Amino acid sequence: MRIDLHTHSAVSDGTDTPTQLVRKAAEEGLDVIGLTDHDTFDGLREARLAAAEAGITVLPGLEMSCKLDGASVHLLGYGCDPHNQPLLDELTRVRVGRTGRLPEMLLKLTDLGMPISEEEIAQHVGGSPSLGRPHVADAMVAKGYVKDRQEAFDKYLYEGGPAYANRYSCDIRRGIELVRRANGVAVIAHPWGRGRDRELTPAVLSELTLEYRLEGVEVDHPDHNQATRQRLRSLAAGLGLLALGSSDHHGLGKVGHALGCETTPVEVYEEIIRRIRQRGGQL
Numbered sequence: 001m002r003i004d005l006h007t008h009s010a011v012s013d014g015t016d017t018p019t020q021l022v023r024k025a026a027e028e029g030l031d032v033i034g035l036t037d038h039d040t041f042d043g044l045r046e047a048r049l050a051a052a053e054a055g056i057t058v059l060p061g062l063e064m065s066c067k068l069d070g071a072s073v074h075l076l077g078y079g080c081d082p083h084n085q086p087l088l089d090e091l092t093r094v095r096v097g098r099t100g101r102l103p104e105m106l107l108k109l110t111d112l113g114m115p116i117s118e119e120e121i122a123q124h125v126g127g128s129p130s131l132g133r134p135h136v137a138d139a140m141v142a143k144g145y146v147k148d149r150q151e152a153f154d155k156y157l158y159e160g161g162p163a164y165a166n167r168y169s170c171d172i173r174r175g176i177e178l179v180r181r182a183n184g185v186a187v188i189a190h191p192w193g194r195g196r197d198r199e200l201t202p203a204v205l206s207e208l209t210l211e212y213r214l215e216g217v218e219v220d221h222p223d224h225n226q227a228t229r230q231r232l233r234s235l236a237a238g239l240g241l242l243a244l245g246s247s248d249h250h251g252l253g254k255v256g257h258a259l260g261c262e263t264t265p266v267e268v269y270e271e272i273i274r275r276i277r278q279r280g281g282q283l
């Protein structure tokens with residue numbers, strides 16, 4: 001059984017519609033994918049219809065934009081009730097916050113000699129309710145300012161970068177609580193990728209587990225090298241955290257994240273399902 005529990009559709013910043021994503025997963029021989037669009041459940045219905053047709057399973061999920069001491073941290077929630085009002089309210093706040101910082105980013109880009117209009121960004125958003133830096137990056141590529149999304153992020157859009165603007169995001173502790181109260185399973189995405197180990201120290205991960213009931217971490221993720229995976233796997237084992245593996249696929253939007261390039265062991269997946277079922281979450 002091949003299981004990839006972290007993927008994005010065009011409903012957030014991937015490039016495939018939920019239907020295309022599910023069909024590709026089936027073609028790649030995956031049995032289960034988790035759809036984890038940023039801060040929205042909007043793609044789930046379509047993905048599940050497509051999954052029924054393609055004969056694979058979609059685990060309902062989302063990836064919440066959170067923060068820890070001012071640094072960005074991503075939280076995966078599996079099996080959350082998509083009608084849970086406190087969670088939905090928070091997701092709306094995060095999405096509004098993200099859209100709200102766009103003018104400031106565009107101003108900074110203009111100052112850097114790379115003018116882009118809001119209309120030009122809109123062309124890259126598609127049907128996504130979740131406008132983010134990847135869409136700004138796509139517009140920069142289209143205007144010929146950079147060669148791909150990666151360059152846009154590496155040079156300008158990274159956290160604290162010359163074209164970066166701060167925005168509202170949910171405190172990680174509150175995020176975990178919201179996921180738990182919506183009957184979901186809370187997992188930290190790529191905890192030690194891209195320098196996040198500075199904030200998500202073993203002590204912090206231990207606190208999040210013992211006091212806020214974090215239940216898992218992504219260990220096998222393209223942003224983690226082998227040494228990082230080893231350290232993280234033993235920390236997870238010590239804390240009793242589930243260790244997941246996933247591609248973080250974004251379609252053509254991100255290189256090095258091919259569907260199924262990292263997978264979650266079947267016993268870990270079954271444990272996630274068991275917990276969601278036990279609390280009456282969404283499957």
Ligand SMILES: [Zn+2]
Binds near residue numbers: 063189190
């Ligand atoms: Zn992420």
Ligand SMILES: [Zn+2]
Binds near residue numbers: 006008063189248
């Ligand atoms: Zn992701």
